[in-house]
Amino acid sequence: MDFLVYLEQSQFSIWVRESGSLFAFPGILLLHTYGMAVLVGIVLAIDLRILGFAPGLPLAPIGKFLPLLWVAFWINAATGTILLIADATTKMTNPDFFIKMGFIFLAVIVQRKIQSGVFRAPQIGAGALPPNAKILAVVSMTCWLGAITAGRLLAYVGPVSGLNLK
Amino acid sequence: MVELLSNSSHLHVLLNHVPTIGFGLALAMFLVALARNNDGLKRTGLALFFVVATVAIATYVTGNGAESVIKGRPDVSQTAIRAHEDAALLAFTFMEVTGFFAWLALWQWRRVPRLAGWNVPVVLILAVASFLLMAKAATLGGEITHAEIRSAAEAIELGHQAFDRDARYYDLDPQKLLEGDALEPLLPDFKVQKAQDLFEAIGYGKVATRRVLARLVPGQAFREKLASDAAAVEPSGTARAIGLFVSGQTWVWPTCETLHFVGLCMLFTVVLIVDLRMLGMIKSVSFEAVYQLLPIGMLGFGINLVTGMLFFIGVPGQYVHNGTFFFKIVFVLLGGLNVLYFTLDDEPWAVKAGQDAPLTAKIAAASAIFVWVAVLFCGHMLPFIGNAF
Numbered sequence: 144m145d146f147l148v149y150l151e152q153s154q155f156s157i158w159v160r161e162s163g164s165l166f167a168f169p170g171i172l173l174l175h176t177y178g179m180a181v182l183v184g185i186v187l188a189i190d191l192r193i194l195g196f197a198p199g200l201p202l203a204p205i206g207k208f209l210p211l212l213w214v215a216f217w218i219n220a221a222t223g224t225i226l227l228i229a230d231a232t233t234k235m236t237n238p239d240f241f242i243k244m245g246f247i248f249l250a251v252i253v254q255r256k257i258q259s260g261v262f263r264a265p266q267i268g269a270g271a272l273p274p275n276a277k278i279l280a281v282v283s284m285t286c287w288l289g290a291i292t293a294g295r296l297l298a299y300v301g302p303v304s305g306l307n308l309k
Numbered sequence: 310m311v312e313l314l315s316n317s318s319h320l321h322v323l324l325n326h327v328p329t330i331g332f333g334l335a336l337a338m339f340l341v342a343l344a345r346n347n348d349g350l351k352r353t354g355l356a357l358f359f360v361v362a363t364v365a366i367a368t369y370v371t372g373n374g375a376e377s378v379i380k381g382r383p384d385v386s387q388t389a390i391r392a393h394e395d396a397a398l399l400a401f402t403f404m405e406v407t408g409f410f411a412w413l414a415l416w417q418w419r420r421v422p423r424l425a426g427w428n429v430p431v432v433l434i435l436a437v438a439s440f441l442l443m444a445k446a447a448t449l450g451g452e453i454t455h456a457e458i459r460s461a462a463e464a465i466e467l468g469h470q471a472f473d474r475d476a477r478y479y480d481l482d483p484q485k486l487l488e489g490d491a492l493e494p495l496l497p498d499f500k501v502q503k504a505q506d507l508f509e510a511i512g513y514g515k516v517a518t519r520r521v522l523a524r525l526v527p528g529q530a531f532r533e534k535l536a537s538d539a540a541a542v543e544p545s546g547t548a549r550a551i552g553l554f555v556s557g558q559t560w561v562w563p564t565c566e567t568l569h570f571v572g573l574c575m576l577f578t579v580v581l582i583v584d585l586r587m588l589g590m591i592k593s594v595s596f597e598a599v600y601q602l603l604p605i606g607m608l609g610f611g612i613n614l615v616t617g618m619l620f621f622i623g624v625p626g627q628y629v630h631n632g633t634f635f636f637k638i639v640f641v642l643l644g645g646l647n648v649l650y651f652t653l654d655d656e657p658w659a660v661k662a663g664q665d666a667p668l669t670a671k672i673a674a675a676s677a678i679f680v681w682v683a684v685l686f687c688g689h690m691l692p693f694i695g696n697a698f
Contacts, residue, residue: 169693176689177682179570184577188602191578197601204591208582288571295567299559 147231159229168229171222178219183287185212186254193261193272193280201270206262216251237301243293250286253279317374317629324368328404329447331361332440339436343429352418355411356653358436362408363645366614367638369401370621374629379453391546393449398548398622400442407435409611415652416603464512471511475518479531486525495524548622555623562623565616572616573685575609578602580681587657587666587674596660596670603651610644633695637687640680647677 150156159167185208192202227234234240257279264273297303339354341347376390414428476483492504499516501507510516519535555561583599583606585591591599621628628634650673651657657670666674 165690165693169690173686173689176685180573180577180685181581183574184581187574187605188578188582191605196605197598199601200598201594204594205582207591208585211581291570291574292567295570296563299563 144232147235150228150231153228156229156231159225171225175219175222175226178215178222179291181215182212182219183291185209185215186250186283186287189257190280190284193257193276202261202272203267206267209258209262212254233302234297237297239293239296239301243290243297246286246290246293250283250290253283253286257283317371318378321368321371321375324364324371325447325450328361328365328368328400329440329443331357331364332404332407332436332443335361336436336440339433343433348423352415352653355415355432356649358411358432359408359415359649360645362404362411363642365401365404365408367642369397369618370628370634370638372397373621373625377626377629389449389453391549393446393453394549395547396442396446396449398551400439400446403435403439403442405614407432407439409607410435412607412648412652413604416600416607419597419600419652419658461509464509465505466512468508468511472508472518472521475522479522479526479534481522481526486522491525492521495521498524551619552622552625555619561619565619569613569616569620572609572612576606576613576681578609579606580678583651584674584677587660587670589665589671592665593662595662595664596657596666598662600651600658603648607648628691631691631695633687633691637684637691640684640687644677644680644684647673647680651677 158164159171164170188208189202189205191197192200192205227240257276260273260279261267261276266273335354335357338350338357342350342354372394376394380390410428410432414432417428473483476486487504492507496502496504496507499507499510499521501510507516507521511518511521523532523535555565579602582591582602586594586596586599656667657673660666660670
């Protein structure tokens with residue numbers, strides 16, 4: 144707890160929370176939102192395609208979007224860390240925050256499995272999918288939607304700080 | 310310029326004929342096209358349904374701004390405003406559903422080279438219902454007088470009428486109240502020079518007759534009666550009931566916010582893959598193939614329109630005089646036009662696997678990315694740059 148207080152009271156955290164600059168809290172949260180749009184946007188396209196939507200669209204070329212997906216992921220990891228540090232004592236004591244992290248952890252594992260099992264499988268060029276692909280797609284979508292829901296609810300459930308603007 | 314344009318009152322007067330006239334025109338066009346079996350005209354009618362449904366978003370949201378400007382004026386009836394708002398909300402809902410199905414018909418048309426059988430009656434029935442409901446909303450809207458554009462002479466006349474009416478409501482004789490120079494000592498309090506200016510202010514709705522009466526009539530009992538009348542509940546309506554549900558139930562707002570986020574991710578799916586293909590990212594795929602993703606984006610847009618409208622109806626006050634919200638709506642309308650380009654125009658359709666897109670398609674794709682990034686920016690900044698929450 145002392146460490147959380149130390150983080151929260153650092154010059155940087157205070158700037159993020161209290162400077163009122165558009166580049167502080169509003170800007171960092173904006174980047175987090177853009178990151179989410181790109182990350183979950185590409186994930187949804189891949190998952191829905193695996194589930195049989197847009198059958199005319201070949202899956203293999205969509206693999207070119209994977210680096211973009213990971214760039215968005217790391218932007219959100221970085222901005223998420225800043226938002227966590229600035230509000231450490233409230234976030235780290237909120238069970239909902241750990242639910243969000245749990246969903247993201249699972250989603251990342253599933254994403255890696257989709258990449259190795261679907262995109263790097265030799266049959267992808269022929270348009271064929273491994274048998275577990277659809278299950279992975281459903282789990283992936285569920286986890287990301289769960290992460291978004293838990294993330295949004297951070298402003299409403301458990302200890303809520305003044306930082307969370309509804 | 311932005312100040313002037315974002316004055317919802319002016320904008321509402323400017324935009325309020327578009328849904329009725331536009332839908333009437335589109336409906337006439339669609340009927341003629343069906344009678345003559347003219348495919349080009351059918352397509353134009355469907356596109357017009359979609360465009361008018363998009364503009365109707367702006368018409369609806371400027372309505373609350375117009376209301377906040379004129380309400381409280383003695384000649385404007387709260388009941389008339391509520392009746393117009395409820396009729397407009399119902400008509401708006403039908404219009405958006407019609408617009409969605411019209412777009413779906415256009416989308417399917419590309420894949421199957423004729424209009425899908427079930428789509429014609431669905432669009433037709435919805436369009437007729439929307440047009441009739443919108444005509445009713447427009448008539449009810451016309452019954453709310455345009456107080457904001459009347460002349461000073463009219464305002465003075467209305468001010469007198471309102472004063473007389475309200476005095477009689479409290480069993481007072483307006484002639485007797487104004488005998489001699491009874492108003493003279495009150496004028497500085499209302500920051501006017503002459504009695505005539507005070508009536509003008511009443512006519513424009515800047516001064517409530519209640520306040521003038523309170524000063525003219527002595528006695529605590531009368532003052533308390535006026536105060537309790539002022540606090541009386543405004544006439545209710547469907548839109549207000551929905552608004553209270555959204556802002557009153559603790560779970561509704563967070564649920565809508567979460568869905569709004571999911572909707573924006575669905576929209577971005579299309580923005581990223583379709584538009585980046587046009588810009589050359591996955592050239593091995595034809596436009597025809599990425600085009601199949603469009604309904605995901607439209608569904609996401611639909612989710613966000615519904616949840617967004619619920620936010621707006623829930624707490625209109627934080628959006629109507631918010632410049633950031635004004636820009637968000639402008640960008641949403643541009644986004645609507647952009648979707649229409651990719652649905653209707655033959656040019657992107659000619660882009661086969663391995664081919665580079667023509668310059669116009671590239672410009673349209675780049676502008677789509679810009680527009681939706683801007684929509685997201687404005688939405689995010691509503692509480693930070695704008696004055697929401």
